[in-house]
Amino acid sequence: MRLLLMSDTHLPKRAKELPPPLLAEIPRADVVLHAGDWVDTATLDLLESRSRRLVGVYGNNDGPELRARLPEVARADLGGLRFGVVHETGPAQGREARCAHRFPDLDVLVFGHSHIPWDTTADSGLRLLNPGSPTDRRRQPYCTYMTATAADGRLTDVELHRLPRRPA
Incomplete structure (x- = not known):
């Protein structure tokens, strides 16, 4: 199962x-996962119409219309x-332990908010993935998203994709 992760x-x-x-x-993706801060409903409509399956949440910059449609x-x-x-997981320091405690029943947690790509594993085995942002790199050198494969209880081929810089 090919996954596309964005936030x-x-x-x-x-x-x-x-x-x-x-x-x-x-x-190309079997499932698109979006970890919030869409800002507009048009992006949600676009992904719903083009995705085979969409799993998404709202973020702190998403207004009432998006919050009414997303968990x-x-x-x-x-x-x-x-x-x-989930959109927000709090500060980087202590993130793995905090998320493992909050989500003991998960194997993989996809999150956003920081715009900083992240790929770590908590002591509990919980894999934490942040695909960064495809449109707002902030302090990062590139805008990014991730792809991965989930099959037979394993997550493989996790890849962070750098997007070309837009002309100024």
Whole structure:
């Protein structure tokens, strides 16, 4: 099962549209996971119309319309793994232990908010993944998203994709 992970799209505030390489990945994915801060409902509508399956949550910059359509925490069984999606996990220091305590029933937690890519594993075995942002790199050198494969209870081929810089 091919997964596409993204977060913090912030459209149309940070960019006018999703980058073409990311849009090209949507039909290749069996499941798209979005960890919040959509900002506009048009992006949610777009992903719902182009995705085979969408698992998403709202973020701190998402207003009432998005909050009415999305949960704060989403869960899905994918490829024999128990996934969770949430926007915010708090400070980087202590994140693994804090998330393992909050989500003891998960194998993988996808999160966003910081715009900083993250891939670690808690002592409990919980894998934490933040795909960064495809539209707002903030202090990072590139805008990013992730892909991965979930099959037979294993997460493999986790890859962070750097997007080309947009012309100034």
